[in-house]
Amino acid sequence: MCGIVGYSGRRPAAPLLFAGLQKLEYRGYDSAGIALLAPDGIHLEKNAGRDGVMALEVLGGKIDRLPAAAIAGIGHTRWATHGRPTDINAHPHLDASGEFAVVHNGIIENYLPLRERLRAAGYVFRSETDSEVAAHLLASHYSGDLAAALRGVLAEIEGSFALVVMSARHPGQLAAARRNAPLIVGAGAEGEFFIASDIPAVLKETRDIYVLEDGEMVVVADGSVSFTDFAGNPRLKTITKVTWDAVAAEKAGYEHFMLKEIDEQPQALRDTLSGRAAKAGTIDLGIGADFFAGVSRVAFVGCGTAYHAGLVGRELLERWARLPAETAVASEFRYRQPLLDEHTLVVAVSQSGETADTLAALREAKKEGARVLAVTNVVGSTAAREADETLFTWAGPEIAVASTKAYTTQLEIMALLAMFLAKERGQLPAERVAALLEEMRTLPAKIEDILARRERLRELALPLSRTADAFFIGRGLDWAVALEGALKLKEISYIHAEAYAAGELKHGALALVTEETPVIVLATQQALYEKTLSNVEEVKARNGRVLAVVRPDNKELAAAADDTFLLPQISDELAPIAAIVPLQLIAYYTAVRRGNHVDKPRNLAKTVTTE
Ligand code: AGP
Numbered sequence: 001m002c003g004i005v006g007y008s009g010r011r012p013a014a015p016l017l018f019a020g021l022q023k024l025e026y027r028g029y030d031s032a033g034i035a036l037l038a039p040d041g042i043h044l045e046k047n048a049g050r051d052g053v054m055a056l057e058v059l060g061g062k063i064d065r066l067p068a069a070a071i072a073g074i075g076h077t078r079w080a081t082h083g084r085p086t087d088i089n090a091h092p093h094l095d096a097s098g099e100f101a102v103v104h105n106g107i108i109e110n111y112l113p114l115r116e117r118l119r120a121a122g123y124v125f126r127s128e129t130d131s132e133v134a135a136h137l138l139a140s141h142y143s144g145d146l147a148a149a150l151r152g153v154l155a156e157i158e159g160s161f162a163l164v165v166m167s168a169r170h171p172g173q174l175a176a177a178r179r180n181a182p183l184i185v186g187a188g189a190e191g192e193f194f195i196a197s198d199i200p201a202v203l204k205e206t207r208d209i210y211v212l213e214d215g216e217m218v219v220v221a222d223g224s225v226s227f228t229d230f231a232g233n234p235r236l237k238t239i240t241k242v243t244w245d246a247v248a249a250e251k252a253g254y255e256h257f258m259l260k261e262i263d264e265q266p267q268a269l270r271d272t273l274s275g276r277a278a279k280a281g282t283i284d285l286g287i288g289a290d291f292f293a294g295v296s297r298v299a300f301v302g303c304g305t306a307y308h309a310g311l312v313g314r315e316l317l318e319r320w321a322r323l324p325a326e327t328a329v330a331s332e333f334r335y336r337q338p339l340l341d342e343h344t345l346v347v348a349v350s351q352s353g354e355t356a357d358t359l360a361a362l363r364e365a366k367k368e369g370a371r372v373l374a375v376t377n378v379v380g381s382t383a384a385r386e387a388d389e390t391l392f393t394w395a396g397p398e399i400a401v402a403s404t405k406a407y408t409t410q411l412e413i414m415a416l417l418a419m420f421l422a423k424e425r426g427q428l429p430a431e432r433v434a435a436l437l438e439e440m441r442t443l444p445a446k447i448e449d450i451l452a453r454r455e456r457l458r459e460l461a462l463p464l465s466r467t468a469d470a471f472f473i474g475r476g477l478d479w480a481v482a483l484e485g486a487l488k489l490k491e492i493s494y495i496h497a498e499a500y501a502a503g504e505l506k507h508g509a510l511a512l513v514t515e516e517t518p519v520i521v522l523a524t525q526q527a528l529y530e531k532t533l534s535n536v537e538e539v540k541a542r543n544g545r546v547l548a549v550v551r552p553d554n555k556e557l558a559a560a561a562d563d564t565f566l567l568p569q570i571s572d573e574l575a576p577i578a579a580i581v582p583l584q585l586i587a588y589y590t591a592v593r594r595g596n597h598v599d600k601p602r603n604l605a606k607t608v609t610t611e
Contacts, residue, residue, distance in 0.1 A: 001027055001079055001105060001181075001197070001396035001397060002027075002029070002076060002077060002078050002079050002091070002103075002104070002105040002106075002197065003021060003024030003025075003027055003029060003076065003077035003105070003196075003197055003198065003201065004074070004075070004076055004103050004104075004105055004162055004164055004183070004195070004196055004197040004201075005017050005020035005021055005024070005074070005075040005076075005194065005195070005196045005197075005201045005202075006073070006074045006075070006103075006164045006166075006174045006176065006194065006195035006196070006220075007020075007071075007072060007073060007074075007174075007192070007193070007194055007195075008071070008072040008172050008173065008174050008192070008193050008220045008221060009071060009072070009188060009189075009191055009192030009193065009223075010071055010191055010192065011071065011192070012068050012069065012070065012071065013036055013037075013070050013071055013072055013073040014034060014036060014063050014066045014067075014068065014070065014073065015063070016194075016205070017034050017036075017073055017074070017075035018034065018056075018059070018060060018063055018075065019204065020075060020194065020196060020201035020202065021034075021056060021059075021075045021076070021077050021201070022056060023200040023201045023203070023204070023246075024077050024196075024197070024198055024200060024201050025054075025056060025077065026200075026250045026399070027077070027079065027198070027396075027397050027399075028079055028396075028397030028399070029055060029056075029077035029078055029079050029397075030048055030049060030055060030078060030079065030080050030085035030379070030380055031046065031047060031048035031049065031055045031077070031078040031080070031085050031086070031087070031089065031090035031091075032046065032047065032055040032056045032058075032059045032075070032076065032077045032078065032090065033045060033046025033047065033059065033075065033076050033078075033090045033091050033092050033103075034046070034059065034063070034066065034073060034074070034075040034076075034092070035073055035074055035075075035092040035094070035101040035103075035166070036066050036067055036070035036072070036073035037070055037071075037072040037073055037166055037168065037171055037172065037173075038067040038069070038070040039171070040067075041098065041099070041168040042094065042098055042099065042100075042101050042166070042168050043065075043066050043067055043070065044092060044094060044101065045059060045062045045063070045065055045066055046059070046076075046087060046090040046091065046092065047059055047062070047087045047090055048085040048086050048087055048089070048090055049085070055077070055078075055085075055090070056077065071172065072166065072171065072172045072173070072174065073166070074092055074101060074102075074103045074164050074165075074166060074174065074195075075092075075103070076090070076091035076092055076103040076104075078090055078091055079379075079396060079397055080379030080380055081107055081130075081271075081379060081392065081394050082107070082111070082128065082129050082130040082131075083127055083128030083129040083130075083379075084128065084379060084380050085379060085380040086127075086128075088126055088127045088128075089127045089128055089129050091103045091104060091129075091131060093127065093129065093131055093132040093134070093135040094135055095123075095135045095136050095138065095139035096123060096124050096136065096139070097139060098168070099139070099167055099168045099169060100135055100138045100139045100142065100165065100166075100167050100168075101135065101165065101166050101167075102131065102134045102135045102138060102163060102164070102165045103131075103163070103164050104130075104131035104134055104161055104162070104163050105161070105162040105181045105182075105197050106159060106160035106161035106162060106179075106180065106181040106271075107130060107159045107160055107161075107271050107274050107275065107394060108130040108131065108133055108134065108157050108158070108159045108161060109158045109159030109274045109275045110156075110157065110158045110159065110275075111130035111133045111157075114133045114137065114156065114157070115132075115133050118133065118136045118137065118140065121140070123136040123139075123140070130159075133157070134153055134157065134161075134163055134165070137152070137153045137156060137157070138150065138152075138153050138165055138167075140152075141153055142167070142169075146165065146166075146167050146169075146170045146173055146175050146219075147175050147217065147219050147228075147232070148232075149165075149167075150163070150165055150175045150176075150177060150217065151217070151230060151231070151232060153165075154177055154179075154217075154230045155230070159179075159180075159274050159275070160179060160180035160181045160267070160270065160271055160274070161177070161178065161179055161180070161181055162176070162177075162178045162181035162182060162183040162197055163176060163177050163178070164176040164183075164195050170221065172221050172222055173219065173220070173221035173222075174193075174195055174219070174220050174221070175217065175218070175219045176195050176212070176217065176218050176219075177212075177216070177217040177218075177230065178212045178213075178214060178216065179214050179215060180214060180267060180270065181197070182197055182198060182212075182252075183195065183196070183197060183212040183218075184196055184197075184198070184199060184202070184209045184210065184211050184212060185209060185210040185212065185218050185220070185225060186201075186202030186205060186206045186208065186209050187206060187208040187209070187210065187225070187239060188202075188205050188206045189206075190223065191222075191223030192205070192206075192223075193220035193225055194206065195218065195220065198249075198252065199242055199244065199249045199252070200246060200249040200250050203242065203244075203246055203249050207241055207242040207243075208239045208240075208241060208242075209239065209240055209242055210225070210227070210237045210238075210239060210240070211237075211240060212227075215229055215230055216228070216229060216230075216235055216237075217229065217230060217232075255592075256400065256588070256592075256598040256599050257399040257400040257599045258400035258402055258404065258492070258588055258598050258599055259588055259598075261398055261399070261400055261404050261405045262404045262405070262451070262581070262584050262585060262588065263451060264395070264396065264405050265404065265405045265408050265409075265444075265447055265451075265581065266443075266444035266445070266447050266448050266451075267444070268393070268394065268395040268396060268405040268408070268409050269408060269409060269412055269443055269444045269447070269577070270444050271394040271395070271396075272393050272394045272395065272409040272412050272413065273412060273416075273440060273441065274394070276416055277416070277437040277440065277441070280434070281430055281431070281433050281434025281437055282433075283416055283419055283420045283423065283433070283437070285391060285416065285417065285420055286391075287373075287389045287391070289424050291371065291373075291388070291389055292345065292371075292420075292421060292424060294342070294343055295323070295343060295344070295345045295371065295421075296323075296324070296343040296344070297323070297324045297325065297326075297343065297344050297345070298314070298317055298323055298324070298325040298326075298344070298345045298346075298347060299325070299326050299327075299328060299333070299338065299340070299344060299345070299346045299347070299365070299370075300313045300314050300325065300326070300327040300328070300346075300347045300349060301327075301328050301329075301330045301333045301346060301347070301348050301349070301358060301361040301362070301365075302327075302329075302330055302348065302349035302350060302355075302358055303329065303330050303331065303350075303355050303357055303358055303608065304403070304487060305351070305403040305406070305407045305410075305484060305487060306349040306350050306351060306355070306358065306403075306407075306410065307327065307328075307329050307330070307349070308407070308480055308481075308483050308484040308487065309349050309375075309407055309410035309411055309414060309484075310327040310328075310347065310349050310414075311327045311479075311480035311483065312411050312414050312477060312480045312481075312576050313325075313327070313347060313349070313414035313417065313418065314326060314327040315476065315477055315480065316414055316415055316418035316419075316573055317414075317417070317418045317421065317422075319418075319573065320418045320419060320421075320422035320427060320428050320573070321418055321421040321422035321424075321425050321427050321428075322422075322425065322427050323421060323425070328361075329357075330348075330355070330357040330358040330360070330361040331357040331361075331611070333361045333364070334357060334360040334361040334364050338364070338365075338368070340364075340365055340368035340369065340370040341368065341369050341370065342369050342370070342371070344365075344368075344370040344371070345370065345371045345372075345373060346361070346362070346365035346370045346371070346372050346373070347372075347373045347374075347375060347417070348361060348362040348365070348372060348373070348374045348375070348383055348387060349374075349375045349376075349410055350374070350375070350376050350381075350383050351376065351377045351378070351393075351395075351398055351403055351406035351407075351410070352376070352377070352378055352381060352606070352607040353374065353376035353377070353378045353381020353382055353383035353384050354378075354381055354382055354383070354607050354609050355607060355608050355609070356608060356609050356610055356611045357608070357611060358383065359382055359383060359386070360611070362374070362383060362386060362387060363386065366386070366388075371388050371389075372386075372387045372388050372389075373387060373388065373389050373390070373391065373417075374386075374387035374389070374390040374391070375390070375391050375392075375393065375410055375413050375414075375417075376390060376392060376393070377392065377393045377394075377395050377398060377406050377409070379392060391413050391416075391417065393406060393409035393410055393412070393413055394409070395408075395409040398606075399599065399606070400598070400599045400606075401491070401492075401599065401600055401601055401604050401605065401606045402488055402491055402492050402584075402587070402598075402601070404488075404584050407484060407580065408447075408577050408580060408581070411576055411577045411580075412440065412443075412577060415436070415440065415573065415574060415577075419433050419436060419437075436571070436573070436574070439570070439571060439574055440574060443570070443574065443577055443578060446568040446570060446578055447577075447578055447581055449568050450567070450568070450578060450581045450582060451581065451585075453565075454585055456565065457565065457582055457585040457586055457589060458585075458589045460547055460563055460565060460582075460586060461585075461586045461587075461589035461590045461593065462593070463518055463545065464489070464493070464495065464518055464586065464590045465493070465589075465590050465593040465594055467495060467516065467517070467518055468495065468496060469495065469496045469497070469498075469512065469516075469517055470486070470489060470495055470496070470497045470498075470517070470518045470519075470520065471486075471497070471498055471499070471500060471505075471509065471512075471513070471517060471518070471519045471520070471544075472485045472486040472489075472497060472498070472499040472500070472519075472520045472521075472522070472583075473499070473500050473501070473502040473505060473519060473520070473521055473522070473535060474499075474501075474502055474521065474522030474523070474524075474525075474532070475501065475502045475503060475525060475528040475531055475532055475535075476525045476527070476528050476572075477524070477525055477572065477573070477575065477576050478502075478522035478523065478524055478525050478528070478532070478575075478576075478579070479499070479500075479501045479502070479522075480576060481522050481524075481575075481576045481579045481580050481583070482499040482500070482520070482522050483499040484580055484583070485497075485499065485520060485522070485580060485583030485584075485586075485587070486498055486499035487499075488580075488583055488584055488587035489583070489586070489587040489590060491601055491604060492587055492588070492590075492591035492596060492598050492601045493587060493590040493591040493594055493596060494594070494596065494601070494602070495590070502521070502531070502532055502535040503531065503535070505535060505538060505539070506538060510538065510539075510542060513539055513542045513544040514542065514543065514544065515543040515544065515545065516545075517544050517545065518544075518545050518547060519539045519544045519545065519546050519547070520546075520547045520548075520549065520583070520586075521535065521536055521539075521546055521547070521548045521549065521557075521561065522549050522579055523536075523548055523549065523550045523551070523554050523557050524549070524550070524551055524567060524570070524572065524575035524576070524579050525572050525575070526551070526553075526572055527572060529554060529557070532557065533554075533556055533557045533560065536548065536557055536560045536561060537560060540560060545562050545563075546560070546561040546562050546563070547561065547562065547563045547564070547565070548560075548561035548563070548564045548565070549564075549565050549567060549579055549582055549583070550564050550565070550566060550567065551566075551567055551569060551570070551575075552566055552567075552568075552569055553569075565582045567579060567582075
């Protein structure tokens, strides 16, 4: 997620904008910029980080080049999605005349056709970003009224956006709009207004804010503020008094980043799917089919959660594309002299794109002549730079050590990749792909339904907070989810949680099952339902306590379990994307109840850059 700050008032804008951007640093970013409205036009300074110096620090060294008297402007910290972290790709973006400037947070899904149309009309683009389209589009719609021009832009762009725009022709005026990306307006001392993507950016100046809702616009100028919908109809809004302190505000009022990021999953899934699943059931990975031509085997490599995502990827690839595949822990793969050649595709999965073992596995694969595809959440990361191709998750910065939204968006990428290859290999008919894509579009809402039942999950977590051991079991894709659920619980609650293929229980682990041992059973795979039901009965016969995560039609299993959590109806192959969410929340509530530092659990780091 990018950070946005706008100011219009009576004081010099540059220091206020810069201070606001600094308050948004925690969100993670790779470049930064400020544009000011001065009597002689728009002045712009922007840059990526360089030589290990953070972008804001670099920008701070250039602030004095901006007109100190300017009393309006916009600023931005960029978390790259489309286009590498470079000076040119940094925001704000100007149109060719330099008379219009925009900052954007989100993803403009239809930027490619819009860019082609504007280019054909003679507009010259400088950057690789989707956001720059908004600057030229604004200029193309302008005919004397900035708000009307912005409305013209909003009528054409698709996807998620928080946009703030300004024009040299309207000194002191800012216009902004939002859809599926946050935007607030801070009401400062009389006549001052701030527009920002997040409360921390304005908290030092004001606690009086207006919260913009999806489909709303705001115009600030000359000490006044007005709200409308995208059609220009007035909207009456009231001020909310912010009572949070600065630390709470960074988490948007959440107690922990982890819970905030669990809740961000529906939007992260929408963003990660956007632009990749056209309505007609086609999949656009942004990678030509020729990259995959002649691939006869696939190896997924990763660590921790990323490894677990690879387990799902492997299963979907074999099931849909009938391609032989394996999943390996990167720290093992890199040393076992893997048999690789030009017909092998190695998929390196890594949220950070910086995990030492995963990078080593990626380099080993390249040395052996394999094709390497990275799946990562960080544009410009080492994995993205060294892989032959990259598929980005667009989950936004993930700050909690325990990975949540990165994992579910990795699963979404796994499903898209498997479907794409299955279609290329003639293994999945177009109508099946279309149906799966249609179901993928429903997943955010289904996950919102799960999130809305968090109190039930808080209750279900209660017995866990008193246990020393816990088992997670499942079959097939449920086993992969069980592994991730066990990792979530162990890494933040410090409970010894283990995951087992359900069929393995009787080969040893059952000896540990007592009435004190909670066993969490994943039962989403209809094809394996009867077998999983018998595993539940095995556990119950030893007086184990069973919590089952089940589908609505699994009535016998629900009856056999001590506790159940009902998932929405989802097909077997896409079930893992939703089934992990209750386990994330159970782990979260257990860790909170045990008084642990949820976001920074003991002994762990967010990115393991050492071996
Ligand atoms: C997951 O919750 C853990 N934080 C950890 O296992 C993590 O997934 C692993 O270190 C891999 O990190 P990466 O995805 O950034 O490579």
